[in-house]
Amino acid sequence: MHDHAVTLSCKGVWKLFGENCEAFLAKKTGIPSQKDVQNAGLIGAVQNASFDIHQGEIFIIMGLSGSGKSTLVRCLTKLIEPSAGSVLFNGEDLLAMPEKELIDVRRHKMGMVFQHFALLPHLTVLDNVAFPLAIQGIKRAQREARALEVIELVGLAGRETYYPRELSGGQQQRVGIARSLAVEPEIWFLDEPFSALDPLIRREMQDEFLRLQNVLHKTIVFITHDFDEAIRLADRIAIMQDGAIVQIGSPEELILKPATNYVAEFTQQIPREKVLTAKSIMTPISAGTLSPSSFNKTVKSETRIQSFAADVVHDTQDIGVVNADGELIGTLTPGKVIDVLVSGNPAL
Amino acid sequence: MLGILLYYFSAQLPEQFAWLIKYPKSWTIPLKYWISDFMKWLIQDLDFGLFTFKEFTRSIAWLLEWPLRFASALLSEGFTFSSDPKAPVLVQRLPWVAVTAIFTLIAYRVNGWKLAILVGSCFLYLAIFGQWESAMVTLSSIVIAVPFGVFIGMLFGILGFRHKNFEMAMMPVLDLMQTVPVFAYLVPVLFLFGFGPVAAMIATMIYATPPMVRLTLLALKQVPAELVEYGRMAGCTNKQLLWKVQIPSARAGLMVGVNQVIMLSLNMVIIASMIGAGGLGYDVLASLRRLAIGAGLEAGVAITLLAIALDRLSQAFVQRDTTSFHPEDVHFLIRHRYLVTAIAGLLIVWIAGHFLPAVNHYPEAMQLTTGEFWSDLVKWLNINYFDQFEAVKTFLLLNFMIPIKRFLLAVPWVVIVAMVALLGYQLGGWRLSVLTALLSLFIAVTGQWQKAMVTIYLCGVSVLFATGIGVPLGMWAALNKKVYRVVKVIIDTLQTLPSFVYLIPVVMLFRVGDFAAMLAIIVYSLAPAVRYTIHGITQVPEDLVEASKAIGCTKLQILRRVQIPIALPEIMLGVNQTIMMALSMLVITALVGTRDLGQEVYIALTKADTGRGIVAGLAVAFIAIIADRLIGAWAKRKKQQLGMEHV
Numbered sequence: 001m002h003d004h005a006v007t008l009s010c011k012g013v014w015k016l017f018g019e020n021c022e023a024f025l026a027k028k029t030g031i032p033s034q035k036d037v038q039n040a041g042l043i044g045a046v047q048n049a050s051f052d053i054h055q056g057e058i059f060i061i062m063g064l065s066g067s068g069k070s071t072l073v074r075c076l077t078k079l080i081e082p083s084a085g086s087v088l089f090n091g092e093d094l095l096a097m098p099e100k101e102l103i104d105v106r107r108h109k110m111g112m113v114f115q116h117f118a119l120l121p122h123l124t125v126l127d128n129v130a131f132p133l134a135i136q137g138i139k140r141a142q143r144e145a146r147a148l149e150v151i152e153l154v155g156l157a158g159r160e161t162y163y164p165r166e167l168s169g170g171q172q173q174r175v176g177i178a179r180s181l182a183v184e185p186e187i188w189f190l191d192e193p194f195s196a197l198d199p200l201i202r203r204e205m206q207d208e209f210l211r212l213q214n215v216l217h218k219t220i221v222f223i224t225h226d227f228d229e230a231i232r233l234a235d236r237i238a239i240m241q242d243g244a245i246v247q248i249g250s251p252e253e254l255i256l257k258p259a260t261n262y263v264a265e266f267t268q269q270i271p272r273e274k275v276l277t278a279k280s281i282m283t284p285i286s287a288g289t290l291s292p293s294s295f296n297k298t299v300k301s302e303t304r305i306q307s308f309a310a311d312v313v314h315d316t317q318d319i320g321v322v323n324a325d326g327e328l329i330g331t332l333t334p335g336k337v338i339d340v341l342v343s344g345n346p347a348l
Numbered sequence: 349m350l351g352i353l354l355y356y357f358s359a360q361l362p363e364q365f366a367w368l369i370k371y372p373k374s375w376t377i378p379l380k381y382w383i384s385d386f387m388k389w390l391i392q393d394l395d396f397g398l399f400t401f402k403e404f405t406r407s408i409a410w411l412l413e414w415p416l417r418f419a420s421a422l423l424s425e426g427f428t429f430s431s432d433p434k435a436p437v438l439v440q441r442l443p444w445v446a447v448t449a450i451f452t453l454i455a456y457r458v459n460g461w462k463l464a465i466l467v468g469s470c471f472l473y474l475a476i477f478g479q480w481e482s483a484m485v486t487l488s489s490i491v492i493a494v495p496f497g498v499f500i501g502m503l504f505g506i507l508g509f510r511h512k513n514f515e516m517a518m519m520p521v522l523d524l525m526q527t528v529p530v531f532a533y534l535v536p537v538l539f540l541f542g543f544g545p546v547a548a549m550i551a552t553m554i555y556a557t558p559p560m561v562r563l564t565l566l567a568l569k570q571v572p573a574e575l576v577e578y579g580r581m582a583g584c585t586n587k588q589l590l591w592k593v594q595i596p597s598a599r600a601g602l603m604v605g606v607n608q609v610i611m612l613s614l615n616m617v618i619i620a621s622m623i624g625a626g627g628l629g630y631d632v633l634a635s636l637r638r639l640a641i642g643a644g645l646e647a648g649v650a651i652t653l654l655a656i657a658l659d660r661l662s663q664a665f666v667q668r669d670t671t672s673f674h675p676e677d678v679h680f681l682i683r684h685r686y687l688v689t690a691i692a693g694l695l696i697v698w699i700a701g702h703f704l705p706a707v708n709h710y711p712e713a714m715q716l717t718t719g720e721f722w723s724d725l726v727k728w729l730n731i732n733y734f735d736q737f738e739a740v741k742t743f744l745l746l747n748f749m750i751p752i753k754r755f756l757l758a759v760p761w762v763v764i765v766a767m768v769a770l771l772g773y774q775l776g777g778w779r780l781s782v783l784t785a786l787l788s789l790f791i792a793v794t795g796q797w798q799k800a801m802v803t804i805y806l807c808g809v810s811v812l813f814a815t816g817i818g819v820p821l822g823m824w825a826a827l828n829k830k831v832y833r834v835v836k837v838i839i840d841t842l843q844t845l846p847s848f849v850y851l852i853p854v855v856m857l858f859r860v861g862d863f864a865a866m867l868a869i870i871v872y873s874l875a876p877a878v879r880y881t882i883h884g885i886t887q888v889p890e891d892l893v894e895a896s897k898a899i900g901c902t903k904l905q906i907l908r909r910v911q912i913p914i915a916l917p918e919i920m921l922g923v924n925q926t927i928m929m930a931l932s933m934l935v936i937t938a939l940v941g942t943r944d945l946g947q948e949v950y951i952a953l954t955k956a957d958t959g960r961g962i963v964a965g966l967a968v969a970f971i972a973i974i975a976d977r978l979i980g981a982w983a984k985r986k987k988q989q990l991g992m993e994h995v
Contacts, residue, residue: 079577107583118578122596132582135592189581 004055006088007187007219008076013049013085015071015243018042025084034242045071046082047243053187058213058220062230062266063240069223072240073191076221077112078102089187107136111180115192117172119164119179125151126160129179136183143182150178153212170201174208181216188218195225206232227266231275239263251275272340273305281305281340282321282330292328295320301329309337379794384959387539405540412496413546419488420545423447424481444475446697447484450690451657457686459664470657476716479628479650486627486654489617490610493549497556497609502602504557505564506590515565525558527928527972529935530619530847531949532965538623539958548617548625556612560605567601568594603666610662614655615846619936622953628654632848636939641856642722648849655844726856741863749862753805761797765789768974776981783977787970796945796967803944803971806862806937807930810869814926818874819919822881823907832882839875847872847936855940865937873929880922884915914990917983924979931972 014025016037024040037044045068053059063069074080076087078094087094089105097105119128126147127134133143151157154174164172173193180188193209194202206229213220224230230237231251238248239262247259255275258264279301292298298320299308312319312334321330394401421427427439442450448471456464474483508515533551541547571594579593595602621629628651635644730737765788773781791800825835850868858864888911896906912919938946945964952961 074577077581079580103583103585105583106581110581112578112581114574114578116572116574118572118574120575120593120597122599131592135582135584135588 004057006052007055007090008053008221009088010052010076011050011086011088013046013072013075013087014044014083015046015068015075015080016042016044016083021083034244044068044243046075049075049085049245051238051245051248053219053221055219056217058222058233058235060222060224060230060234060237061240062224062227062237064225066242067240068243069225069240070191071243073189073221073223077106077110077189107132108183109186110189111183111185111187112189113173113176113180113191113193115195117164117169117176117196119172119175121164123163124160125156125162125164125167125175128164128175129182132179132183147178147182150181151175153181153215154178154208168201169197170205173197173205177209177212181212186219188220190220190222192223192225194229202229209233227270231270239266252277252280256280271306273309276305276340277301278303278305278308278321278332279330281336282332284330285328287323287327287329290320290328292320292322292326295328295331298322298328299332300324305337305340309341312337313341377793377795380957380959380963382959383962384957387536387958391540409541409546409550412492412549415492416488416546416549419491420485423488423491424484440698441484442694443697443700444471444480446694448472448475449693449697451661453686453690455661455664458661459667463660463664467657467661470653473653474650477646477650478717479631479647482626482628482631482647483650483654484627486614486617486625486629486651489545489549489552489625489627490613490658493552493556493613493617494606494609497553497613498560498606500553501557501560501605501609502564504561505568506595508561508565509568510590518561522558522561523973524969525554527931527969527976528965529932529946529949529968530555530616531622531935531938531946531953532961532968533616534620534623535949535952535956535961535965536958538953538956544624545626548620548623551620551623552613552616552625555616556609559608559612563601563605563608564598567598567605570601571597600666603662607659607662607666610658611655611844614651614658618651618846618848629846629848632852633939636851636855639855640723641726641852642718642720644852645722645856646718648852651846651849652841652844655846656841659844729857737857741858745863749805749809749866752809753802756801756805757798761792765792768978771978772981775978775985780977780981784974787974790970791967794963794967796948796964799943799945799948799964800967800971802942803931803934803946803968806866806869806942806944807927807934807971810866810873810930810934811923811927813866814870814873814930815877815923817870818877818922818926819881822878822919822922823885823912825878826882826885827903827907835878835882839878842871843875847933850933851937851940860941862942864940865934865942868937868940869930869933872933873926876925876929877919877922880925881915881919884918884922885911887918888914917986917990920979920983920986924976924983927975927979928972931968935968 016024018041020040021042024037024042034044034047037047047068049072051059061069061072071080075082075085076094078087078097082095086096089109094102094105120131123131126144129151130143130147133146134140138146148157148160151160154177156171156174156178159167159171164175167175173196176193194205197205210233222230222233234251236248236250237254238245239254240246241260241262247254247263249257252275254263255267255270255272258267278299282301296317296319297312297315299312299322301321301323312332315334317334319332319334320328321332323329390401391405392402399407422442424441426441448468451471452464452468455467474480504518508518533555537547537551537554541550575593575597576589579589584593617625617627618629618632621627621633628647631647632644632651635641635647765785768788769781769785772784791797821835825832850872851864854864854867854871858867892910892914893906896910901909934942934944935946935949938944938950941947945968948964949961949968952958952964
């Protein structure tokens with residue numbers, strides 16, 4: 001992912017609540033600690049958040065309630081004015097942007113999905129989905145044609161004339177998703193989109209989300225409090241605690257090298273085979289020294305253990321690991337796979 | 349206790365301290381003359397250069413006259429297309445058949461046949477009992493006053509919503525507008541706009557607008573934050589956000605406001621008959637003056653039915669579901685079949701009205717009147733039960749009402765001001781203390797102490813009775829479903845009745861005077877005591893009641909030891925509302941001969957004496973505000989103690 005261009009860059013973003021927060025930030029040189037903030041009588045909803053989100057990436061911000069994740073995503077979209085820092089969208093600072101340009105960016109380049117759907121109660125499904133286009137002044141026939149396309153895409157064809165309250169929660173969120181996609185945004189914000197749904201529906205919607213992303217390849221900022229969901233969907237995860245980002249990494253990195261005990265607590269419960277790839281437990285060999293044909297079985301290095309474990313645990317022979325170009329880059333004993341499955345700890 | 353002590357103490361005071369007991373006349377600030385002079389200056393001398401103030405008010409009146417004339421031509425008089433009132437009618441008004449049918453059809457469309465029958469019968473009553481003409485005069489005022497009221501209310505509500513400072517400035521004005529008695533509105537309006545339907549309509553609009561402002565603000569504030577965020581993310585400009593996201597989403601709340609405007613307009617348009625609104629209100633007023641009970645009662649029932657029909661209809665609009673239409677219905681004529689049928693029918697009936705008098709005017713031969721019957725009934729009651737009625741009345745007057753009145757009049761004013769200030773300090777700190785002291789001082793300084801005490805006496809006695817009846821009734825209803833159903837119907841009806849209507853039966857049976865006034869006030873102000881008590885008791889957490897049951901409390905013990913203590917703050921808010929309603933009714937009972945601030949306003953109205961009316965009106969408003977703030981502070985403290993402030 002890192003070879004893609006940076007779409008959204010967040011640099012030293014702060015959001016403080018309380019009196020004199022500007023004065024506090026101006027006075028401080030360097031990065032104030034959690035203690036400094038508390039001593040100044042302020043609440044640090046977001047503290048010095050910095051990260052880059054690359055084009056086509058699913059970037060998940062994970063944290064429990066009160067960790068500041070919702071505030072952070074609102075800083076990224078400038079729904080809330082951050083106390084300090086900058087947010088660069090395609091290299092342009094959103095925070096310094098005049099109101100008119102910001103409206104333009106939101107109209108054409110951003111889409112957002114909300115936890116409680118935020119559908120307009122007085123409009124039908126069709127009008128809700130066409131709403132962002134109507135705001136731009138696009139003619140009825142044209143915007144309705146586009147709305148029908150996205151409604152079809154999210155699998156709600158035939159419900160165009162329904163009102164939101166006539167739909168189930170899952171269906172309402174599909175409308176929310178369709179609506180946010182109607183303008184073909186470059187960056188797609190999803191604020192706990194599935195948290196208000198029942199577990200079964202949530203799972204179904206996650207699959208639907210992955211299916212859509214396979215077609216659309218959007219740059220995505222996804223907020224959740226559910227670590228399982230984050231693991232399932234993310235390319236990279238940022239974990240937030242008390243307003244600060246404690247670690248950013250791929251699911252695998254978080255599990256293998258948790259930066260703090262807090263992160264470790266989250267990762268403990270996660271079955272390793274769901275996250276770890278063949279690459280992370282193989283014994284590496286220099287590429288090209290052995291031919292893949294010398295092994296009965298080979299797996300790709302980025303494959304998660306879960307998807308090949310059942311095939312190999314009864315084998316006695318080693319398994320070859322190949323990279324994307326088909327070159328052999330490592331070997332794997334069935335014992336190592338079994339270790340992951342049984343103890344949850346890869347013997348590294 | 350303190351009051352009584354000081355009272356006896358003050359009786360011993362030497363002559364030079366007499367000012368402590370009775371506020372000296374020579375200290376009175378002639379505020380009412382200042383106001384009157386100011387109003388005179390406004391009308392006679394104020395000149396903006398291009399036009400004078402008088403021209404300004406007259407042009408407002410002129411502007412409003414046109415829609416009102418149109419509505420009244422449409423509903424009651426017919427179109428003459430001429431300024432000469434005696435010119436022949438060229439296009440007939442809407443026939444009674446058509447008006448009844450339109451309202452019935454709307455009711456059916458909005459809420460089904462049950463509401464249609466209710467609304468239809470209300471309008472039929474108007475026709476059959478000969479109330480049609482007056483009712484249409486009243487309705488035409490309503491039809492114009494309500495949209496204006498809603499528009500202005502929404503405008504101010506939106507401004508307050510957009511500009512925090514504007515809201516802050518507006519709130520105290522709204523508080524005052526909602527506590528000043530209705531009659532007090534009439535005086536300056538009469539002075540500025542003259543006597544007649546337009547002035548009455550302006551008074552109606554001023555009176556009915558404040559709740560719309562409040563409800564607009566509330567509805568807009570209650571739009572979920574996510575929806576507003578969505579609107580901004582979709583790239584709405586501020587204007588788009590307001591009109592396309594916030595206002596449509598606040599629709600239900602706004603409709604509640606519209607309902608309020610309708611009900612208050614109806615109430616006011618009846619009272620405004622005193623400055624020339626005509627219609628049903630005038631009929632009631634005239635029959636009250638003539639003591640023609642039957643006629644007054646029929647007109648009163650007509651007002652009530654009109655109120656019920658409009659109330660239920662607008663409430664149905666609030667609750668209406670917009671359901672999806674289905675693609676096969678897309679043909680215009682089919683989708684709008686009700687509208688098309690209605691317009692076609694309307695045109696046919698309207699045209700028929702030009703040729704068939706029975707369609708246009710409900711035939712007099714078929715009219716019924718029960719006026720005789722009611723007059724006879726009252727006569728019969730008075731002949732046979734006069735002694736009993738009189739005995740009750742005399743007993744209560746002699747043993748209860750008059751002693752309280754004497755006591756209040758005898759307590760030195762300084763003591764009462766001090767007590768009010770002390771109470772304020774204890775309940776809400778020094779700010780509340782200063783407020784209540786200043787407000788009560790105002791009453792003394794403007795020379796209205798005596799009348800204010802009579803007001804407090806009459807209000808206090810009525811509230812005592814209303815609470816004594818209302819709170820137990822509310823408890824009973826809260827604990828018993830069957831009782832609840834009956835009580836709810838009664839309370840709902842009581843709350844839709846315009847205040848004028850209450851005067852009719854009490855005057856019938858008890859003639860004019862304090863006692864009749866008290867009865868009217870009790871009935872009028874009963875509803876909130878019952879309603880808040882029911883709410884207070886039913887909101888006691890179920891698990892608390894269950895826990896008490898498990899401990900082995902009897903029903904009575906649960907009520908006494910668990911439910912009442914927890915519901916008490918809520919019940920007190922009900923009492924507060926009862927006081928507010930009692931004060932507003934009190935002023936209206938001046939019509940049946942009380943001697944308090946209400947009478948002062950009423951006299952001011954008949955003499956078009958603006959200063960006198962406004963000062964007395966403010967005094968009533970200040971009594972209301974003192975009571976409201978004190979009780980509010982008490983209830984807030986109590987709720988905090990119970991840890992339910994967040995509820």
